[in-house]
Amino acid sequence: MKQYYPLIFCVFLIVVSCRHKSDQQPFYTKKNSVQYEDKSTLAYKDCLELPADTSTTSDLPGIDIFKDRKSGKTYLSFLSPVSKSILIYDYDAKICIKKIPLFVDGPNGTNPNTVPSMIKMLSLDTVAYFNFDHLYLLNGEGTVLKKFNLGRDASSKESKNESFIAKPNPGTYSPIVHYGDDLILMCSYNSMAEPQTMLKDIIKINYKTGKKSAYFNRPQIFDYGYWGYNEKLYYLYGALNTKENKVILGYAAEPFLYSYDLKNNRVKKEPFIGSQFFEEINPFLKNREDVQKRIDGELMAKSAEHEICNPSYYAIFYDDKSDTYIRAAFLPRTKEEYRNPEKRFKFKCTFLLFDHNFNKTGEQVLPDFSVLDFRLMFMLNGYLHVLNREKYNNNNDKLFFDRYQIVKKP
Numbered sequence: 576m577k578q579y580y581p582l583i584f585c586v587f588l589i590v591v592s593c594r595h596k597s598d599q600q601p602f603y604t605k606k607n608s609v610q611y612e613d614k615s616t617l618a619y620k621d622c623l624e625l626p627a628d629t630s631t632t633s634d635l636p637g638i639d640i641f642k643d644r645k646s647g648k649t650y651l652s653f654l655s656p657v658s659k660s661i662l663i664y665d666y667d668a669k670i671c672i673k674k675i676p677l678f679v680d681g682p683n684g685t686n687p688n689t690v691p692s693m694i695k696m697l698s699l700d701t702v703a704y705f706n707f708d709h710l711y712l713l714n715g716e717g718t719v720l721k722k723f724n725l726g727r728d729a730s731s732k733e734s735k736n737e738s739f740i741a742k743p744n745p746g747t748y749s750p751i752v753h754y755g756d757d758l759i760l761m762c763s764y765n766s767m768a769e770p771q772t773m774l775k776d777i778i779k780i781n782y783k784t785g786k787k788s789a790y791f792n793r794p795q796i797f798d799y800g801y802w803g804y805n806e807k808l809y810y811l812y813g814a815l816n817t818k819e820n821k822v823i824l825g826y827a828a829e830p831f832l833y834s835y836d837l838k839n840n841r842v843k844k845e846p847f848i849g850s851q852f853f854e855e856i857n858p859f860l861k862n863r864e865d866v867q868k869r870i871d872g873e874l875m876a877k878s879a880e881h882e883i884c885n886p887s888y889y890a891i892f893y894d895d896k897s898d899t900y901i902r903a904a905f906l907p908r909t910k911e912e913y914r915n916p917e918k919r920f921k922f923k924c925t926f927l928l929f930d931h932n933f934n935k936t937g938e939q940v941l942p943d944f945s946v947l948d949f950r951l952m953f954m955l956n957g958y959l960h961v962l963n964r965e966k967y968n969n970n971n972d973k974l975f976f977d978r979y980q981i982v983k984k985p
Contacts, residue, residue, distance in 0.1 A: 603830070608849030611935035614984050615899070615928050623960060623976040625651075625669055630658035633967055633974065638747045638953050641696035649955065652702070654694050659687050661694055661702060661713075666955065675702060676717040683719045685711050693745035695753055703758055703782065705745050710758070712782060723785055725760070725778060740789045741765045741774045747953070748812045748890035752822055754837045756783050759822070761811045766804075767866065771797035776811050777835060777842075791842045794829060800858025801866050802828050803882040804875055808856065814891040814900070814954075816931075823900060827887040828856050832902075832933065846933040850904050850925055852940075853886040884908050889924065889949070896957035897981050899936070902927040903949065906940070924949045926959075928981060937984070947977065957981070 637654030649666040661675040677687035685706050695703040700715045708726025711719050725743050741762035745751050752759040762776040775789035802808035808828040813835075815822050823845070824833040832845040859881045860866060867874065889903040906923040913919055922944040928937040941947055941961065951962035958978040966975035 603849065603854040604847050607847050607929070607933070607935040608830075608854075609851045611937075613937055615937040615981055616984055617901075617926055617928070617937075617939040617941070617959065617979040618982045620958060620978045620980045622963065622966070623669070623978055625664055625974040625976070626671060627972060627974050628671075630660075631655055631662065631974075632657050632971070633948065633951065633962060633964075635951060636690065636746060637693045638951065639694050639696055639750065640953060640955055641699075643699065650696065650699070651953075651955075652694055652696050654692060654704075656687055656692070661704070663696070663699070673699070673715065675713060675715055677704070678717055683713075683717055685709075685713075685719065691744045691746055693747070693749070693751055695751035695758065697753060697782075703751060703753075705743065705751060705760065708743070710760075710780065710782075721782065721785075723780060723782075723787075725780070725787075739773050739775055740778060741768075741776050741793065743778055744810065747951070749810065750813065750815065752813075752815050752837070754820070756781050758782055759835075759837070761813055761824070763810045764806050766797070766801065766806050766809050767868070769863075771795075779840070788840075790840050791824075791833070791835060794826070794831070796826075796829050798863070801860040801863050802856075803859040804870050804878040805882050807882045808858075808885070808887055812889065812891050814893045816893050817895055818898070819931075823891055823893065825888055825891055825902060827889065828858075830856075830888065832891075848902055848927055848929055848933060848935060850886070850906075850927060851938055852925055853904075853907050856885055856887060880910060880913055884910055884913050890952060892952075892954035892959060894954055894957060894959075894981055898931050899981050900929050900931070901954070901959060901981075902929070903952075921945050922949065941979070951976075 634657055635653045639652045641650045651664040651666050653662040655662050659677045662671055663673040665672050678684050689707045692706045702713050704711045704713055710723040710725055712721040742764040743760045744763035745760050749761040757779050760778045765774055768774055771793050772795055774793040776793050777791040778789055780787045810827045813822045813824045820837045822835040830847050830849040832848055834843045834845055859878050886907040887905050889905055892901040904925050906925055925940045929935045946965050948962040948964045953960050958980055960976040960978055963975040963977045
């Protein structure tokens with residue numbers, strides 16, 4: 576038996592090495608990227624026009640959808656930092672029915688000029704408003720009913736227990752999810768922490784009791800390199816599947832998806848969903864030991880160029896009409912395009928379609944950022960709504976949302 580020990584040991588090393596490599600290397604698969612049954616696409620349907628007054632611009636960093644069970648009506652709410660207010664529209668009537676003020680200071684001050692920020696309507700008279708490190712409950716007059724600190728306070732006894740929670744970064748595509756008496760917020764940033772896998776990227780807070788808990792450790796891909804000092808590729812995006820009470824999650828730098836079960840707080844890794852137009856997303860630094868703690872302007876500029884030229888995954892949407900998901904992704908760009916002022920912001924975005932079993936069913940590239948504003952999108956009533964920049968620039972008395980529908984190919 577002893578004569579076989581060297582052979583057994585070599586086999587063991589090979590197995591461990593292969594497993595270690597497969598665990599550590601972000602990898603690309605042709606299935607669900609270039610190999611898929613191409614049977615659906617996004618087709619332009621029409622344009623939704625909403626009135627905009629002189630204090631309303633297209634600078635709307637937060638969009639939320641609220642369906643009133645009592646009346647059956649659907650409402651759109653927009654976070655408007657320019658007018659320092661939350662605008663609430665009746666979707667079917669296409670009118671603004673309410674404007675909730677956001678006060679800068681005083682007893683109801685929420686410092687509305689800072690980011691990140693996001694809203695979640697709990698009712699027509701109550702809205703959750705996240706701004707920087709704080710979560711507020713506001714009434715219809717903008718009065719602060721409750722205030723929760725979601726940042727880490729060095730003087731707090733809980734700060735040590737919260738040291739592994741990443742920084743909350745809710746937004747239109749990282750929505751605040753309302754489930755029971757809980758609000759669920761997605762996190763990002765904290766890219767300097769070691770190891771990255773110790774960070775938890777979901778915070779749940781009971782808005783009645785203030786009790787907080789954290790879930791979902793950041794995946795290992797972020798321990799294998801450094802994706803940039805601007806931290807855009809660390810963003811976590813998500814969409815609520817209203818039929819199954821779960822949130823589908825995906826990072827900007829990773830093709831794999833995750834599902835977060837709201838009932839039992841469990842996170843499950845889901846299949847690879849990739850684009851046919853690019854493969855891997857490369858880190859800014861392949862070795863995390865090369866990360867510099869002191870960052871100058873030149874280094875930030877190099878990092879920004881890398882992050883914007885790199886492809887990246889983006890918003891996720893769930894269409895309850897067709898039981899289909901959409902995952903947006905920014906296509907790669909050359910350094911020449913980035914350095915050209917006329918081309919710098921002409922981002923191109925592709926939209927990946929996949930069913931509830933995570934089988935890719937289609938992919939569609941929409942007009943670039945000179946036409947459509949990919950910062951302002953939402954899914955409602957079977958349509959993907961995207962703000963049309965061209966139409967808005969020609970008539971800023973209205974917000975123009977082009978509507979795209981998921982259709983089967985003939």
